[in-house]
Amino acid sequence: MSTRLNLFAIIGSIILLLIIFELVRRKYLRERYSLIWIVTGAFFLLLSIRVDFLYRISNFLGFSIPSNALFFFGILFLLSIILGLSVITSRLSEKNKVLTQEVVLLKKRVADLEKSKNPRIQQNHNL
C-alpha cells in the first residue's frame, strides 16, 4: 500500500473515532452501543498503522489478495451489525407496543374513575 493511501487510512480512522466521541458526548449515541464502534474505529486505526497485520491475517487464512480479506471481514462485520440492529429494533417495537397498550388501558381507567367520582370533570374534558 502506498504511503499516501496509508496516511488517508490513518486520518480516516481518527476522524471516525472523533465522530463517535462527539456523538456520545452529545448523547446522540448511548455508551452501551458506542462500545462496538469504538472497538471498530480502533481496529481500523491499528490496521492502517500496521498494514502488515492485514497481510499476515490474509496470508494465514489463504486469501489470494489482502484486499479480499479486508472486504470479506468488512462485509461480515456490517452484516452482523445490521443483524444486531434488527434484533434491537424488534425488541424496541415490542416494548413500544406494550407501552401503548398500557397507556390506552390507563386512559380508559382514568376516564372511568373521573366519571364515577366527579361528573363535572368529565364534562370539562368533553368541551
Add this chain to the structure above:
Amino acid sequence: MVIPVFNEEETLRSVIVGVRTFLSQADILVVNDGSTDSTGNIAREEGVLVLEHPYNMGIGATMQTGFLYALRNGYDIAIQVDGDGQHHPEFLPSLITPILKGQSNLVIGSRYLLDGGFKSTLLRKLGIKIFTCLVWIFTGKRATDPTSGFRAMDRKGLELFSEEYPSDYPEVEALISADRKGLHFQEIPTMMRHRQGGTSSIGILSALYYMVKVTLSISIGSFRRVK
C-alpha cells in the same frame, strides 16, 4: 424511601418490615421493574406505594422512576434501599442525618468504612478500588464504596437525578455528575449483609462491561459542559 425491585419475592417483605421498624415516618415506594415472580403482589399486600414498569427497564430507569415520583409529590428526601435485603435498615437514621443537618446533598452508605464490616471476593474489591480511583481522579474526593446502592439525597439530588440518571450501572456516574453539579456528597459507615435471596445482577462478563462502560461514560462525560 425508594426500593427498586426485580424478582425479590424472597426478601422484599423483610426489607419493608425493616424500614418500618427503623424509619417509621418514611413513605415506602416500591418500583417494580417488570418482575416475573410475586414481588409486585407482596408489595401490594404490604400496603406500600407501588409503581410497576410494564417491562424490565434496568436499575437506572427504575431508580429514576422513583426519583420522578418523589420529586413530583414534593418529598424533601429520597432514600434508596435495595430490595434484596443486603442493607441494614438500622443505619437509615444515620443515612439521613447529614441531609437533615444540611451538610450534604447526597449520602452514601459505605460497607468499607467499618473494620471487618464486609468480606467480599477479591474481584469485587479490585473493581471497587478501581472505581474509587476513578472518583478520586474526576472529583478529587474519596469514596470508599462508590457502587453502593444504599444512599439518601435531598431535593437538589432528586432534581438532578430525575433529569439525568444513567440507565445501566448508574451509581458511580451519578456520584460524579452530582459533584460536577456542585452537590456535596459524603459517606457514612454501614454494614451490609450478603444477599439473602435471589442472584446478583453481576456476572463476570458483565463485571467487565461494567468497568469499561463506567470508565467510558465518565471520561466522555467529563467533556460535557455543566448546564
